[in-house]
Amino acid sequence: MAHQQVSCIGRGLLNRLIIASASSFACGVVLSQPAAAAPPSQRPKPPSVNGRTYVFGAHQDGRPGGAPGGQGPRAQRALSGSAPKKSLPTLCSWWRGGVAVCKPISVPDDKPEGKPKVSPAELAITEWRRLPVPAPVVRTAPPRGRDGLVGLPHWFWVANWRPLTGRAEAGGVWIEVTARPQNLTIEPGGGQRPVRCSGSGTAYDPSRPAVSQRTDCSYTFTRSSFRRPGGAYRVRATVVWGGTWTGSGGTGGVLPPLSRSVSFPVRVVEAQSLYR
Numbered sequence: 001m002a003h004q005q006v007s008c009i010g011r012g013l014l015n016r017l018i019i020a021s022a023s024s025f026a027c028g029v030v031l032s033q034p035a036a037a038a039p040p041s042q043r044p045k046p047p048s049v050n051g052r053t054y055v056f057g058a059h060q061d062g063r064p065g066g067a068p069g070g071q072g073p074r075a076q077r078a079l080s081g082s083a084p085k086k087s088l089p090t091l092c093s094w095w096r097g098g099v100a101v102c103k104p105i106s107v108p109d110d111k112p113e114g115k116p117k118v119s120p121a122e123l124a125i126t127e128w129r130r131l132p133v134p135a136p137v138v139r140t141a142p143p144r145g146r147d148g149l150v151g152l153p154h155w156f157w158v159a160n161w162r163p164l165t166g167r168a169e170a171g172g173v174w175i176e177v178t179a180r181p182q183n184l185t186i187e188p189g190g191g192q193r194p195v196r197c198s199g200s201g202t203a204y205d206p207s208r209p210a211v212s213q214r215t216d217c218s219y220t221f222t223r224s225s226f227r228r229p230g231g232a233y234r235v236r237a238t239v240v241w242g243g244t245w246t247g248s249g250g251t252g253g254v255l256p257p258l259s260r261s262v263s264f265p266v267r268v269v270e271a272q273s274l275y276r
Contacts, residue, residue, distance in 0.1 A: 117171040120247030124175045127168040128243055128255045133179055134160055135260045136239045141204035148268040153218040156186050157201030158239060175247035177255065182242045188219045188266075189233040195219050221268040232265035 141155040148154045163180045184197040201217030225232045243255030 118173065120173045120175050120245075120249065120251040121253065123168055123170055123173060124177055124245035124247060124253070124255065127166050127175060127177050128179075128245070128258075131164060131166045131177060131179055131243075133164060133241055133258055133260055135262045136160065136181075136184070136237050138237045138262060138264065139203065140266070141206075144264060144266070148221060148266060150221055150224055150268055150270045153215075153220045154266065154268075155201070155204045155215055155218045156184075156195075156197075156235075156237065157203050157215070157217060158184055158237070159203075161200035161239075173248045175245055175251075177243055177245040179241045179243045179255075179258070182240045182257070184217060185238045185240075186217065186219060187236040187238075188221065189235055190223075190225075190228060192219075192221075223268075224270050225266070225268045230265060232267040234263055235266045236261060236263040 137159040139157050139159050142148050158181070161181050163178055165176060165178050167174065167176045169175075181200065184199070184201060186195040186197065188194070195217065197217035199217075202213070202215040204215075205213060221233070228234075238259055238261040241258040241260070243258070244252070245255055246252040
């Protein structure tokens with residue numbers, strides 16, 4: 001009886017020990033579960049750059065590539081740590097699969113070296129505006145300071161009727177402009193019709209008879225200037241200049257016309273007044 005009681009007590013104690021051991025084992029399993037459940041470490045493939053600046057590599061542990069969303073900072077760190085240094089900044093675009101396409105970009109310089117290049121046409125226009133085209137030097141017959149006569153032609157001509165040239169170089173190009181006087185217009189004043197001359201006019205030669213000389217640049221006054229302001233007509237002479245240019249590289253062309261004018265008084269009297 002006593003032996004059976006001890007056996008029962010022993011079996012109960014053994015059961016308790018087994019239960020406690022099982023509990024301890026279960027606790028150990030629970031406590032060690034995070035370490036046992038961790039997958040084996042997988043190192044990502046380091047990024048690499050080929051000759052066309054395409055970047056390959058894993059940007060997440062255990063996974064090649066991946067979507068750009070959420071992986072941008074890590075991918076950028078991998079890219080900046082492995083891409084070769086360039087003299088120009090690069091702009092990268094991400095494709096699917098974790099592939100980046102990078103292109104060098106140029107940044108405008110705040111202080112460009114040298115002077116900006118100018119075209120021959122622009123240089124020609126600049127030189128044309130700077131060309132010292134003179135005002136016409138007008139001669140008359142009768143000479144200025146002497147009275148003209150009503151009914152007799154008053155001659156006009158320009159003494160400085162000659163071409164001008166100018167040359168300029170800039171930005172590795174050169175040009176040459178030429179200005180030539182084209183025509184002469186005489187406005188006699190007093191609301192009278194102007195005279196347009198085909199050229200510079202013909203100089204009057206006092207050593208030759210008047211009847212043997214001709215000109216297309218004269219005006220015959222029909223009224224005296226007695227009642228005009230200052231007792232004289234205000235005559236205006238205008239010369240129109242045309243221009244052409246040639247330049248480097250076989251360039252050339254026509255320039256816009258220029259005009260230069262001068263005005264002066266002309267006193268005209270009636271012939272009978274000479275006999276008073």
